[in-house]
Amino acid sequence: MSTVLFLHQSLILPRITRALKPSSFSSCFSLSLLRPISHPFSSPAASRASSIPTHDDVDGAAPIAVTERTMIDVNPPRGTRDFLPEDMRLRNWLFQQFREVSRLLSFEEVDFPVLESEALFIRKAGEEITQQLYNFEDKGGRRVVLRPEITPSLARLVIKQGKSVSLPLKWFTIGQCWRYERMTRGRRREHYQWNMDIIGVSRVRAEAELIHALVILFERLGITSADVGIRISSRKVLQALLQTYSIPEHLFTEVFVIVDKLGKITKEEIEKELVSVGVSLDAVKGLVEVLSFKSLTRLEDVLGPNAEAVADLKQLFSLAENYGYSQWIQFDASVVRGLAYYTGIVFEAFDKEGKLRAICGGGRYDRLLSTFGTDDIPACGFGFGDAVIVELLKEKGLVPDLIRQVDDIVFPLDVELEGPASKIVASLRQKGRSVDLVEDKRLKWVFKHAERVNAGRLILVGNSEWQRDLRVFLDTLKFSHHCLLLVLGVLLPSHNLHI
């Protein structure tokens, strides 16, 4: 007759694993409990496998010895990442936060191919992003690219859908983006990016909603307005200024892209670049002065109260007051953002200690669609990468303890019990419990494993022969009778088990 042994982790595991520390271990119980189960179908590969040292045997990884064979490169391509289970738990947790905030804002999820037509990303304003394309020719001779950003794909889909969709659209997506950058400053060549976009709303309300999403996210992550701020300006500030200096409109985008380099290259270099595209020295000085403004009043003094830039920004700050997130935002004329297609308000979140790059950035891009050959629709959005925010969370100690969760471990004590064990496993999974079936391991390993994976219960499947041994074993471990009674009370067949 088979017996099922229940061990509830909360009661027993800490004691077991304490008892199983190597020093106290060898004297504890009979050899029969220590031998791994042998199996009639073990192949030669099995013995090789069990000879591979595991975490239990060795601390840390050592180089793999290879004799007379060419080893592949075990690293992912330069600038890319593997996600081990612990990395994946963090990524899933972060993406879940992105999704939950998107749900609160009532956005719908969409997605686009990571491989896009190169034509979508060819722009002539000298942006960094278009100079770092992961582009190539496919076997059909098409110019394709691993997308460096998501907005152009979104615009493409909006155009494609045409009259079949009802505006406004409120769409979000979480996708991987690629840039072929020099591998300096620890930057990778791919990252995941959360995008939220509102298509078809010309009012500043769209920006106010997007910033609300950012604030809700930060608050959910435990970040406060003492840690992070959101800088806001408008492309219309520079537009108005360039107009006063009679700079021709076709130069505007190039000027924005140059001005965005402020802080990355010296002021002198920026001035030189501006002059080289045809901006007068006078205008350059005026630009540089206004870019230093941190006060909306001062901006109003320069541009006048009727300037669109001023009206937009005032409206946004007024809405922010009503939403209740004024303490998160500040006007800062130096915010330009590097993408050529922004036309209005632009914003970026930053860490107030100034250690990290921008956490996210966005803005209004009312003219992107016409660059694709169709009528414009007002639009606004942001991109929020998965890299800087994780750095920040780590720095602030805000990364949650994301541990593996297993409900039950089932371990047949003998190879003859693999049938009953299968029945128990199937029955538990039927009930929605996550079950890790373990075989061919020493009991010591199983207990350690149960602790490592935070198993709720450990179910040892034994037959009547095991009862005496188990009693001895558990006695040796000084188990309370309370637990022991629980252990031996339940008998197979499994469909009668209350497990």
Place this chain on the structure above:
Amino acid sequence: MSTVLFLHQSLILPRITRALKPSSFSSCFSLSLLRPISHPFSSPAASRASSIPTHDDVDGAAPIAVTERTMIDVNPPRGTRDFLPEDMRLRNWLFQQFREVSRLLSFEEVDFPVLESEALFIRKAGEEITQQLYNFEDKGGRRVVLRPEITPSLARLVIKQGKSVSLPLKWFTIGQCWRYERMTRGRRREHYQWNMDIIGVSRVRAEAELIHALVILFERLGITSADVGIRISSRKVLQALLQTYSIPEHLFTEVFVIVDKLGKITKEEIEKELVSVGVSLDAVKGLVEVLSFKSLTRLEDVLGPNAEAVADLKQLFSLAENYGYSQWIQFDASVVRGLAYYTGIVFEAFDKEGKLRAICGGGRYDRLLSTFGTDDIPACGFGFGDAVIVELLKEKGLVPDLIRQVDDIVFPLDVELEGPASKIVASLRQKGRSVDLVEDKRLKWVFKHAERVNAGRLILVGNSEWQRDLRVFLDTLKFSHHCLLLVLGVLLPSHNLHI
């Protein structure tokens, strides 16, 4: 004073939308309720936007008129997909099923770059998959590839982790894979694939667990064993046979790949290919005969009871009995699977009507790691694409009705009310409710929208001026007093609202 109007969808929306059908609409209420709200900050873009016809105005999509501009290609690159919200809901639902089954089996999620080193996928056995690589040279001169499958990346990571991980590993991943195929038979060039792999278990238990995962998934999706079966064989069947004909071992993989084409090309072509790689006509005939076996007893008669192939398969069918999924599986010697690296049991799920390609496929690949230059570890896994299963679910009418869910729609009846509306929106989202803030729309549109997005409540924000109009409006719609009482009872400020 501002007023908040609550409308609970279950009570009111069906009546409202019935009442708002165009025929009965114009006579129903005052013009003031129909005008879209104008706004002082509306830009010229806004009027252009509102002139774009929406779903309400036109049925279906019409080509976009473009004058004197070059239109981009609005389609995603050939063979790839955009995911509109409804597509994304289906994809998320399916992936959620994959994740839930993986959880029940206690697998951990991992991920790898979609861009991999080409070297991982270069194999010489003539597999279809290695002839359809989406490969190119990156700007640093590296040969890279959009991965056609996930297993080699997983093997790479296992090697990389070396002694730092404890075997067995039970890993799953859901990722996009790419094949540059001719675009025939409606096949795409990318698909998402759910992979489950067990690394470090040589016993057939690993296969039994993986097949358990498949069966649990099918059952969760509403698919029965009358709809779908799982065919099982072992590479060892052919191995044993090739040995009896003294075929040299280095030809085995090539033979497997050729034999896998059975059903895709004619028997004569296969025989010709086999002879051309050096298999004798006698052996070819023997192979073709055994491939037709559907009975394990018949196989045992040919290979003998001690053959590994027979022992493995018997063990698997015995475990299946205990798990309780025997009715799902059947022995079929013709199952070979197209990947070169399988070494033992191979399996595939198929629709019993025989209309579709294989739903998923997998097997044991105990020798993959040594092809990468390191020691082997026994391993076993499957890949499960997102395409065929969705076709099957559609055919069986098993795709659930995945509708958009919004808790509240908030609509300020006047532009002056955008402040109070912001407060309400912030307060509702604070409570975890998903809120769609709507502005600049006619009331008619708002009601239709509320129905379309399945809003739980519609909250109209009005001031005292609106009270009389709303009363008239609601009376016209013959609202019960029960509902009307609900409407006008709640006043701002929003933090006092019980919403």
